[in-house]
Amino acid sequence: MVSRNGLIHWKTLHLDCIRFTNPISFTFSRGFSVSSQICQNNWVKAVSNAEKVVGFPTSFLSLRSVANDEISNIAVYLKKLIGTGHPLIATAKSLVYSNDKTHQTRGLLVLLVSKAAKIDQTQDIMPEQRTLAEITELVHTAHLIHTGVINLNTPNVNLEMGNKMAVLCGDFFLAHSCVQLASLQNIKVVELIAQAITDFSTAEFIDIVANENDSALDRWSYQSKLRYGTLLAHACQSSLILGDNVELVEFGKSFGLEIALAWQANNEIQSYKNTSKKADHVLFKLFPAETPINEVISNFQAVRDKHVDAALKILGEFPKNDANLALCNIARALKY
Amino acid sequence: MSRFLFGQRLAMKITSRHLREGYNGLFKSQLLTTNLIKHKNQIQTGIPNITNVALDAVPTTGNLTLRYDAVVRQDLSGLYGDIRKCLSETQATLVPITQYYFDGEGKAIRPVITMCLAKAINYHLNVTSPYAFCLFCFHLIIYVIDYITICSFNKIRSVVEKQKKVAQIVEMIHTASLVHDDVIDAADSRRNKSSVNMVWGQKKSVVAGDFIVGRSLELSAKIQNQEVINLIAKIVSDLVSGELMQLDGSANAEERFQHYMEKTFKKTASLIANGCQAVSVLAGANSTVQTVAFQFGRQLGMTFQLVDDMLDFVSTSAQLGKPAAADLRLGLATAPVLFAAQKFPELNQLILRRFNKPGDVETAFDLVHRSDGLEKTKELAGQYCDDAVTQLAQLSPSPYQQVLFTLTHELLDRLK
Numbered sequence: 001m002v003s004r005n006g007l008i009h010w011k012t013l014h015l016d017c018i019r020f021t022n023p024i025s026f027t028f029s030r031g032f033s034v035s036s037q038i039c040q041n042n043w044v045k046a047v048s049n050a051e052k053v054v055g056f057p058t059s060f061l062s063l064r065s066v067a068n069d070e071i072s073n074i075a076v077y078l079k080k081l082i083g084t085g086h087p088l089i090a091t092a093k094s095l096v097y098s099n100d101k102t103h104q105t106r107g108l109l110v111l112l113v114s115k116a117a118k119i120d121q122t123q124d125i126m127p128e129q130r131t132l133a134e135i136t137e138l139v140h141t142a143h144l145i146h147t148g149v150i151n152l153n154t155p156n157v158n159l160e161m162g163n164k165m166a167v168l169c170g171d172f173f174l175a176h177s178c179v180q181l182a183s184l185q186n187i188k189v190v191e192l193i194a195q196a197i198t199d200f201s202t203a204e205f206i207d208i209v210a211n212e213n214d215s216a217l218d219r220w221s222y223q224s225k226l227r228y229g230t231l232l233a234h235a236c237q238s239s240l241i242l243g244d245n246v247e248l249v250e251f252g253k254s255f256g257l258e259i260a261l262a263w264q265a266n267n268e269i270q271s272y273k274n275t276s277k278k279a280d281h282v283l284f285k286l287f288p289a290e291t292p293i294n295e296v297i298s299n300f301q302a303v304r305d306k307h308v309d310a311a312l313k314i315l316g317e318f319p320k321n322d323a324n325l326a327l328c329n330i331a332r333a334l335k336y
Numbered sequence: 337m338s339r340f341l342f343g344q345r346l347a348m349k350i351t352s353r354h355l356r357e358g359y360n361g362l363f364k365s366q367l368l369t370t371n372l373i374k375h376k377n378q379i380q381t382g383i384p385n386i387t388n389v390a391l392d393a394v395p396t397t398g399n400l401t402l403r404y405d406a407v408v409r410q411d412l413s414g415l416y417g418d419i420r421k422c423l424s425e426t427q428a429t430l431v432p433i434t435q436y437y438f439d440g441e442g443k444a445i446r447p448v449i450t451m452c453l454a455k456a457i458n459y460h461l462n463v464t465s466p467y468a469f470c471l472f473c474f475h476l477i478i479y480v481i482d483y484i485t486i487c488s489f490n491k492i493r494s495v496v497e498k499q500k501k502v503a504q505i506v507e508m509i510h511t512a513s514l515v516h517d518d519v520i521d522a523a524d525s526r527r528n529k530s531s532v533n534m535v536w537g538q539k540k541s542v543v544a545g546d547f548i549v550g551r552s553l554e555l556s557a558k559i560q561n562q563e564v565i566n567l568i569a570k571i572v573s574d575l576v577s578g579e580l581m582q583l584d585g586s587a588n589a590e591e592r593f594q595h596y597m598e599k600t601f602k603k604t605a606s607l608i609a610n611g612c613q614a615v616s617v618l619a620g621a622n623s624t625v626q627t628v629a630f631q632f633g634r635q636l637g638m639t640f641q642l643v644d645d646m647l648d649f650v651s652t653s654a655q656l657g658k659p660a661a662a663d664l665r666l667g668l669a670t671a672p673v674l675f676a677a678q679k680f681p682e683l684n685q686l687i688l689r690r691f692n693k694p695g696d697v698e699t700a701f702d703l704v705h706r707s708d709g710l711e712k713t714k715e716l717a718g719q720y721c722d723d724a725v726t727q728l729a730q731l732s733p734s735p736y737q738q739v740l741f742t743l744t745h746e747l748l749d750r751l752k
Binding site: 077142143146147149150151152155160163164166167168170171172174175176178179181182185187188190191193194195196197198199200201202204205206 | 562568
């Protein structure tokens with residue numbers, strides 16, 4: 001009953017979010033938002049099919065597990081934030097309301113990898129692997145929320161409130177994932193996910209500026225690897241450890257890394273295409289200043305395609321089955 | 337053997353009673369009266385000046401810091417170094433933020449408690465376990481065979497190493513929570529220096545806090561003990577749910593105190609309690625001894641926080657390293673206010689609106705000093721302190737246990 005109430009809170013919140021559209025716009029490159037219409041059909045199809053393979057839709061994946069008393073309390077405060085323009089609202093909204101299937105796809109990937117590794121396809125995904133998929137979502141959401149905290153030099157009551165809620169929400173997701181992680185009873189998995197947390201925290205402190213050893217593009221790869229790669233790589237690796245697919249563990253790890261980088265690269269391309277302020281975008285910094293826009297895009301598409309191809313190649317090591325096919329389709333949908 | 341132990345227990349009970357009554361006597365005769373006199377003065381002047389009421393009320397207890405330092409100094413000397421090392425293998429720009437609060441200026445009271453209790457429990461298990469006793473006799477007989485001694489010595493050392501890691505994790509998680517709390521409360525100072533969010537901004541501070549949590553989890557995985565991981569996960573989830581409880585001041589006046597106590601357990605005591613249990617798990621304690629460890633940590637943690645809440649009303653900002661009456665300013669009703677509300681029900685209105693109207697903080701501060709809120713808080717802290725002592729007395733007498741007895745009372749009578 002309690003959890004039902006929590007869910008209702010979230011739903012009302014989400015309705016409110018839609019009703020009051022945000023007056024102030026913040027430019028944040030947040031998570032994955034593939035908004036281009038052309039790719040959307042391919043993408044939605046690939047993800048919807050994949051959801052059928054693993055048995056249930058992944059939207060609400062993380063909310064179902066945390067829709068309880070404590071979070072409903074936060075939801076009340078979140079309502080007050082609507083209209084302040086704090087990025088937390090955008091993140092909360094995308095969690096509850098996403099029909100472009102671009103959110104909570106990490107959990108889906110983990111489930112697909114778990115399923116694809118099973119030689120006997122009648123075997124179901126283990127409950128531990130489902131928990132791990134949830135943890136992956138929770139940890140990623142916590143990361144998104146915490147990086148949405150705004151630096152305030154002058155006191156601003158509303159935005160301070162937003163920051164307070166963002167810290168608490170993120171901490172709540174992290175704490176919940178800690179408990180879930182402990183319940184998996186596997187110390188190696190705890191270590192791997194903990195490393196992912198330290199890695200994405202570290203990523204916020206990396207500048208994308210070329211130095212004597214690395215080009216700007218190398219720095220981008222390094223930052224994206226820490227920010228998104230480690231979590232997905234370690235989550236895929238962990239799910240194979242839990243499933244006892246010893247010989248595939250390393251492939252799972254590399255697949256997670258490649259697909260995360262391909263995904264992020266695609267994401268950067270989409271946001272670069274859509275943004276009006278091209279000079280502020282991260283892609284602009286990766287290539288010499290005089291490079292034309294089309295060339296920047298095609299150069300970076302090459303980077304993305306390299307990662308997609310690497311991911312597809314690794315999938316060749318997995319048994320041929322529906323889950324594997326679904327993973328291939330998702331990877332290809334990134335490269336349209 | 338058992339008769340001998342019984343004798344020891346009895347002696348301990350007597351000692352602890354003596355300690356308790358000694359403390360009670362001190363409490364009644366000196367602290368209370370001095371406080372009351374001061375309050376009367378304040379009522380007369382009508383100005384609730386935030387001064388140090390208890391400074392001259394508590395006799396100086398001598399240099400106790402040195403005494404407990406001597407017992408666990410060996411184990412804790414490297415603590416901050418280890419933590420800094422653990423946090424330094426990363427991006428150079430992140431290092432100063434994560435290490436900012438590990439400057440050695442903190443009381444490091446949590447690792448001291450954890451390590452002392454670890455040693456007390458190790459000692460207790462070696463003395464009481466029949467197996468250890470047999471082993472001891474065995475060693476006496478064939479102590480010439482060096483390698484056995486070396487093996488068991490190594491085993492003990494590896495246990496202590498793991499327990500030190502727990503102490504380190506406890507301090508790291510605590511510090512991460514401080515960093516996040518400072519952002520949540522928009523604090524500008526801590527331990528007499530600018531708070532981390534003032535120096536680096538909110539976003540980097542929050543992420544740096546996450547980094548410390550991540551490293552603590554990595555470290556707990558390195559201990560290679562599932563039960564310890566469960567306890568540490570419990571610490572993290574309790575800390576956060578305590579913080580969430582703080583958001584929601586229970587509307588019902590009767591439930592308010594219960595709510596406050598639960599919040600206090602989750603935010604402060606859980607860290608110490610579960611940390612204590614974790615070191616006892618590593619020592620190989622059975623569930624009875626584990627419960628003793630947990631309960632001791634819980635009672636001590638409650639004492640610690642109740643005293644902290646009281647000091648917020650009596651110490652100066654210079655002593656606390658943060659502004660006095662900070663809790664009221666944050667809209668929080670702690671034990672002194674809740675007790676005061678029993679005498680002055682008009683406080684309930686202020687509690688409900690979280691002291692957000694001009695003058696509310698001053699009114700509440702004044703009413704707390706005019707009520708017996710501070711004495712009742714100290715009395716409650718005293719009860720928890722006694723319970724902690726009772727728990728501790730169940731362990732075999734050892735120098736570590738003595739240090740903890742002293743420390744427990746010192747925490748009750750501290751000024752900052």
